[in-house]
Amino acid sequence: MDTALRRSGNGPLNGIIVADFSRVLAGPYATMMLADLGATVIKVESPGGDDTRLWRPPQRDGEATYYLSINRNKFDIVLDFTDEDDLAVAAELARLADVVVENFKPGGLRRFGLDYDTVVKTNPAVIYSSVTGFGAGNPQPGYDLLIQGLSGFMSLTGDAEGSPYRAGVAIFDVMTGLHTTIGILAALQHRMASGEGQQVETNLLSSAMSGLVNQASAFIAGGVVPHRMGNEHPSLYPYQPMPTGDGELIIACGNDRQFAMLAAGVGRAEWLEDERFNTAVPRNAHRRELEPLLIEALSHKSAQEWYELLTASGLPCAPINTVQEGVELAQKMGLEPVVEVTTGDRTIPTVRNPIRMSATPVTYDYAPPALGQDSDAVRAWLAQLTERSAERPASQGPGAEA
Template sequence: MSGSLEGLLIADFGRVLAGPYATMLLADLGADVVKIERPGSGDDTRRWGPPWVGDESTYFRSVNRNKRSFAWDLRDPDHLEQVRELVTRADVVVENFLPGTMDRFGLGYDTVRELNPGIVYCSVTGFGGQNHLPGYDLLIQAVGGLMSITGPDPQTPTKVGVAMVDVVTGLHAAVGILAALRHRDRTGEGQCVEVNLLSSLLSALVNQTSGYVGAGVIPQAMGNKHPSVAPYEVFQTGDKPLVLAVGNDRQFASLVKVLGIPELAQDERYETNDRRVAHREQLVEDLTEALSTDTADAWFDRLTAEGVACGPLNDIADAVALAERLGLEPVVEIDDSNRAEPVRQVANPIRFSVTPATYRSAPPRLGEHTPPERPGRGRSV
């Protein structure tokens, strides 16, 4: 079955995470992604381990399936000629170099669009194309405010446990590329799509950024508490922690009924969400006392049956197992003749009724698909 983006050619200069994540999502949907890597070293994440599978970094594997790897050095005139030939034929170019790098090689947007007027050219930067500043996820989490609202308290700023800013930026890049392709389908006109890590983070902070922009409230770290909803945090039960995520008054009434304290639904301190937030500390004490009388699993069964959102604190293995039990098929295996065993990957999360994501090839070895030399003319694409 063909993917929805079959026939689309993407020249991928992305490295590390944001750019490669965006292009892998598009590759899963059928696009032909040619990953341009420096000979000898390639994408930095090829060396980001442990964990390793043999000599391969699981980090690199996580964002580079369904791609062809061409080991071409942009400083080599013969290689650069072939790169220009590729971008002339491509539908999309994705790059996340420091601003100005692609221009130095004659591959900036203004130059490429003269060769290929219909090109959709996506540039991913840390702080916008006019600012020549390097951008790494940890740095953006710090300067973009995410660490200030993450952690147990305002005195302990903490990074999120995954490069979430890169992931969100990659998603924004993919959306921008698809929107630009839709415009090109209608008009024949290409365009430049720019995304940056800082702007993506400020957008992804949603209610927290909005609270400052709209009301002048600067949020602070609250541990596992929610600034606007209660009860919405981690509670100790008779044996282990349990998350409660109660989003409205009806759910709260169901919660306290199951816990055997239905009178709390009529308590003036707790009858509405804003009052529960105002009296959060006492509410936590009351609920913890009730939850301590049984195990987390027992409460999970009883509360879920009544429509109350709750769940245990899983590790990644538990989370994958849960997805499997729910029939979500979170893991796929890709056969590869160059490897002794199938490559296990996290599945694309998007489900299509007609053009599903496909898993055509494993993450490539460095330069695995580089075209052979053409005597006197460099390499053929």
């Protein structure tokens, strides 16, 4: 492998080549996960660049922080698919890759000969991952906000008597990215055992259905249509933010033992003798009777005071932090949430990958790339691989010796 594109460390995906034809969030999030685990990811952008390069503010030195959040550890090449020479480079990259990831509208790459049916003819061992909004048979474009509305998620979010709200993060894009990563890793394992490649398909709406978990099951298995309850939980109480003498405190009683901790912690042991409150099902049914008693008990201290006191007793609870306070808390707890990644004289602080591996740790080799910064290096590297690919059995996978 050209040393200019070499990854450091011994990540579990070292030597795996990923052709990343995706943009915006779900696809790039998945390919960053693969890159963090050691894969060599080639991000292919149009001359105009990934849409998220223009999604600012916020920004850092003129670069959109949105783009910076999901493109670490990648090499970048600009290719115009309407240009014959550039399209030939894209086709060669797809031919030599172990994994291809794309999130064009269904069939969008067919006219360029970069669709699965075409790529697999010259690269039979390829893992070809397609991310769409609504599945391969539905051509409409998918954005997370649309999925939050269409899936039913927004009908569950917000005050009971108020308007539906979207989540503050594109949760189904991120979830689909994770599902895509899982599918690719499973397909790579299958190829290792059998030599066979395959197509991996994910879509935002299916990921949303899966991600609605108990709320989707309430309808599918229970015939109940869930509805907005503000911050309350349909099956547990208390499991929500509660007012205190100063600020709100999130209390999460997932079982009767934790409710006993709460009752003892706020000095209301008599609740444990009350058949309305001492076990989960009646407590849930009588939440409106317990609520004013709990609010009164919590009114004697601030949220921070209760947090320190109740956490010490083992009760799951938390104040409501800003993002800044959340990062600072993670730092205080030794989780090292921020990692700086450097390419040349350019250093970008990014969020640490959440996966910790004892034998094959995540590596942070390259800052999110500038548009086209590796175009020459990638072309030279592809030329090297092209020369060697004829000597490699197809069952090994194109990147097996890279």
